[in-house]
Amino acid sequence: MPDARPMTLFSMTERAMSAQMVRMNAATSNLANAGSLASSEAEAYRPIRAVFTAELDRATGLSGVRSDGLVRSDIAPTKRYEPGHPLADADGNVWEAPVDESAEMVEIMESARQYQNMVQALQTAKQLMLETLRSK
Amino acid sequence: MSEPLFGIHGAALELRSKRMGVLASNIANAATPGFKARDIDFNAALGARLERGREGGLSGAGDMHTVYRVPTMPSLDGNTVELGREQIAFAENALAYSATLSFVQGKVNTITRALTGE
Numbered sequence: 567m568p569d570a571r572p573m574t575l576f577s578m579t580e581r582a583m584s585a586q587m588v589r590m591n592a593a594t595s596n597l598a599n600a601g602s603l604a605s606s607e608a609e610a611y612r613p614i615r616a617v618f619t620a621e622l623d624r625a626t627g628l629s630g631v632r633s634d635g636l637v638r639s640d641i642a643p644t645k646r647y648e649p650g651h652p653l654a655d656a657d658g659n660v661w662e663a664p665v666d667e668s669a670e671m672v673e674i675m676e677s678a679r680q681y682q683n684m685v686q687a688l689q690t691a692k693q694l695m696l697e698t699l700r701s702k
Numbered sequence: 703m704s705e706p707l708f709g710i711h712g713a714a715l716e717l718r719s720k721r722m723g724v725l726a727s728n729i730a731n732a733a734t735p736g737f738k739a740r741d742i743d744f745n746a747a748l749g750a751r752l753e754r755g756r757e758g759g760l761s762g763a764g765d766m767h768t769v770y771r772v773p774t775m776p777s778l779d780g781n782t783v784e785l786g787r788e789q790i791a792f793a794e795n796a797l798a799y800s801a802t803l804s805f806v807q808g809k810v811n812t813i814t815r816a817l818t819g820e
Contacts, residue, residue, distance in 0.1 A: 618733055
């Protein structure tokens with residue numbers, strides 16, 4: 567997805583923040599679906615992860631982040647024998663989404679920290695730019 | 703060629719601004735697998751720029767003396783960004799930018815006073 571405009575510090579930060587938002591949304595979806603049951607292995611929810619790639623702008627030397635869509639991980643759902651459950655199949659099994667809650671929480675925390683980091687860096691850079699502009 | 707108005711500070715300010723962008727890129731890519739953190743070798747880049755200026759060349763784009771960071775401990779996904787190091791480098795660079803900027807402002811003030819003749 568080539569952009570006609572040259573990358574600036576602002577557009578780079580904007581993209582990095584959007585990428586972190588995609589990542590955080592993916593982790594939140596996983597958390598929301600933790601413990602959800604399905605009646606077959608194929609139907610069960612599988613955790614999703616955002617995949618990041620760097621995009622280098624050769625003219626300015628900046629490299630932003632692009633999130634290349636979401637990837638569904640292929641962890642096998644947990645099979646549980648629960649014949650009384652309304653979703654149970656003919657053999658009395660239900661399939662539980664294989665979501666690791668603590669891993670998702672760590673993912674959200676890391677994402678939030680990196681988002682904050684980006685905001686701080688942009689604030690500092692913006693303040694320096696303003697100082698330069700206002701000098702006379 | 704005569705001495706430029708701002709001495710080395712004009713070139714230094716521009717390089718500091720470029721380095722700020724490179725360091726911000728590192729921070730932005732802290733979670734990108736396989737990303738290699740970069741930095742500008744400030745001394746080498748400034749030296750090259752001044753050399754070019756002395757030869758009378760244009761001080762435009764040229765070799766940026768970009769170097770890759772050597773990670774203290776390599777991570778499994780091939781990413782070489784270490785947030786602590788990047789934050790410190792960014793802070794140091796921001797401070798140096800401020801210092802250079804005040805040198806430039808001082809020079810401007812000096813000339814303004816000379817012109818107005820106070």
